[in-house]
Amino acid sequence: MDESMAGSCQKMTDETFILLRDFIYEQSGIYFADNKKGQLEARLGLRLKANNIPDYDKYYYLLKYDPNSSGELRSLFDSVTTNETSFFRSPPQIQAFREKVLPEVIARKEKQGDRQIRLWSAGCSTGEEPYTMGIVLKQILNDRGADWEVKIVASDISEKALRSAKAAVYGDYSLRSVPPEVKQSFFVAEGSSYRIVDNVRTLVDLQYLNLNDARRVQIMKGFDVIFCRNVLIYFDDEAKKRFVAQLYDCLNHGGYLFIGHSESLHNISRAFKLVHFPGALGYKKE
Amino acid sequence: MKEHILDRIRNIDDLPTLPSVALEVLSLAHQADVTIQGIAECIHRDPPLAAKVLRMANSVFYRRGDRKVETLHHAIIFLGLAEIINITTSLSVFSALKSRKAQEVSVRESFWDHSVATGLIARHIDRKLGMRAMGREFVAGLLHDIGKIILDQYFHKEFITAYDMSIEKDRPMYETELEVCGTNHMEVGFFIAQKWNLPSYLADVILWHHQPSQASSRDMAALISMANFLAKASQLSCGGDRMSFILTDQDAWKVLKERGYDVDALDIERITFEMETIGDQVKSYIDTVMEPTGKEPGNG
Numbered sequence: 001m002d003e004s005m006a007g008s009c010q011k012m013t014d015e016t017f018i019l020l021r022d023f024i025y026e027q028s029g030i031y032f033a034d035n036k037k038g039q040l041e042a043r044l045g046l047r048l049k050a051n052n053i054p055d056y057d058k059y060y061y062l063l064k065y066d067p068n069s070s071g072e073l074r075s076l077f078d079s080v081t082t083n084e085t086s087f088f089r090s091p092p093q094i095q096a097f098r099e100k101v102l103p104e105v106i107a108r109k110e111k112q113g114d115r116q117i118r119l120w121s122a123g124c125s126t127g128e129e130p131y132t133m134g135i136v137l138k139q140i141l142n143d144r145g146a147d148w149e150v151k152i153v154a155s156d157i158s159e160k161a162l163r164s165a166k167a168a169v170y171g172d173y174s175l176r177s178v179p180p181e182v183k184q185s186f187f188v189a190e191g192s193s194y195r196i197v198d199n200v201r202t203l204v205d206l207q208y209l210n211l212n213d214a215r216r217v218q219i220m221k222g223f224d225v226i227f228c229r230n231v232l233i234y235f236d237d238e239a240k241k242r243f244v245a246q247l248y249d250c251l252n253h254g255g256y257l258f259i260g261h262s263e264s265l266h267n268i269s270r271a272f273k274l275v276h277f278p279g280a281l282g283y284k285k286e
Numbered sequence: 287m288k289e290h291i292l293d294r295i296r297n298i299d300d301l302p303t304l305p306s307v308a309l310e311v312l313s314l315a316h317q318a319d320v321t322i323q324g325i326a327e328c329i330h331r332d333p334p335l336a337a338k339v340l341r342m343a344n345s346v347f348y349r350r351g352d353r354k355v356e357t358l359h360h361a362i363i364f365l366g367l368a369e370i371i372n373i374t375t376s377l378s379v380f381s382a383l384k385s386r387k388a389q390e391v392s393v394r395e396s397f398w399d400h401s402v403a404t405g406l407i408a409r410h411i412d413r414k415l416g417m418r419a420m421g422r423e424f425v426a427g428l429l430h431d432i433g434k435i436i437l438d439q440y441f442h443k444e445f446i447t448a449y450d451m452s453i454e455k456d457r458p459m460y461e462t463e464l465e466v467c468g469t470n471h472m473e474v475g476f477f478i479a480q481k482w483n484l485p486s487y488l489a490d491v492i493l494w495h496h497q498p499s500q501a502s503s504r505d506m507a508a509l510i511s512m513a514n515f516l517a518k519a520s521q522l523s524c525g526g527d528r529m530s531f532i533l534t535d536q537d538a539w540k541v542l543k544e545r546g547y548d549v550d551a552l553d554i555e556r557i558t559f560e561m562e563t564i565g566d567q568v569k570s571y572i573d574t575v576m577e578p579t580g581k582e583p584g585n586g
Contacts, residue, residue, distance in 0.1 A: 031556060034560075035566070264556060264559070266554070274534065274554055276516075278530070
């Protein structure tokens, strides 16, 4: 996205920022912290332009009071979540997954004599997220890997994204947060691109799935960890509540759900226990 | 053979002291008949402190609008009594406990960051829950870990061992301190609080901020305990910062709930997101308190 276009728009005042931030949080559960004002300004600047609206105040009033603004709300959500996916995105979440969640899940299962780990990347887009999960799991299991049966379900509603995930070939930009030693061990260079190594690629089971399809979601069962980042924004409140309740049912006891870094389930579900990890939040099914 | 560190602390002659004026302001604050004039006169008896309070009132952190605060009297009206108490206490504590050895700076810095963050988060939660702690929560947050700085200053080697152990083993500081030092920062802090004649709610918070249900000032201890957790979550901690926790399972949560505060209505996610940017506020606060002046109070 060309965020420089926003430069031509009027500045967003602090008061308007707070109004818009609160409105967006109320509607979507996504929070723009004080240090994200510039980002919100740039992204909404494009919406101002598209609607031919002169300033952010008027845009706020359109969203809040215009009965026909639901279409715009959708476009607004699209523009605030247009964050392309990449490997090891949101490091504190990945760290929580690596250092806290997986060791806990593995220890519990070892005690129960259960040697299966099932993960789900719900809304996996072009595959960076499920492959990151696979890499981290390989690293954690290390030489115990052979003892475990691992499956990562990766679902998306876009056939195109799934095709790209299946090809599992990525450019430098997708790999920008990948540490060199990980690049070395888990990617194979192919010209100017990189392909995920086979022993990670084969862990991932790519599936077409519309998360709004309650009946299909219902048959997803027995997961230990679910990543469902920046997906809930596309559901209305009622659908969100239903879907999150389903995610709860999909998890094993002791399992975890991760949503987007600045996303919140407050007012959506009380079933989970909110867990504070260093720099990241997770939801636990006890 | 190994003497209890707390006993050794009791016998240290040069333990830091709080300026008498700061203590007087703290105790005046709890008197029903306290007047602005009374507080102003009290602070004026320590001219360098008075100058610093005034400078603080005019700093970016406190200043509202363009109006310059010219007198202490004005500052008290302008900022309110609670804020003036916060300022005098922080200034006094900061100057009493300033880092003495250059190599200790890193732990000290994280200590102050964590203390100020806890105070600010406590203030935030106090407002959200309508607890009306009237500024006392900030001072309590600022001082809750005071025992750590005493341990760091007088038993540096042991404290650093406990600190490293806490980070390495993912265990709370109070456990590793007990293992290494035979005491912990709550006991040491409580001892200092008594020595300084701090108000009892502060001594209580210092002793019980990890088990607020044991405290006499349970509301305040629980508030600080919760703020302490959230400060750690925003990665402003002093030891044990890689820990994860479930806030609703904590003693603090249960105490506040029992005491009739509507904690379930708190949007913890949102508070957590809001607190992610608290580092800037903390830095601005510390810069203001630490900013050197021509004439440093208490050092001349």
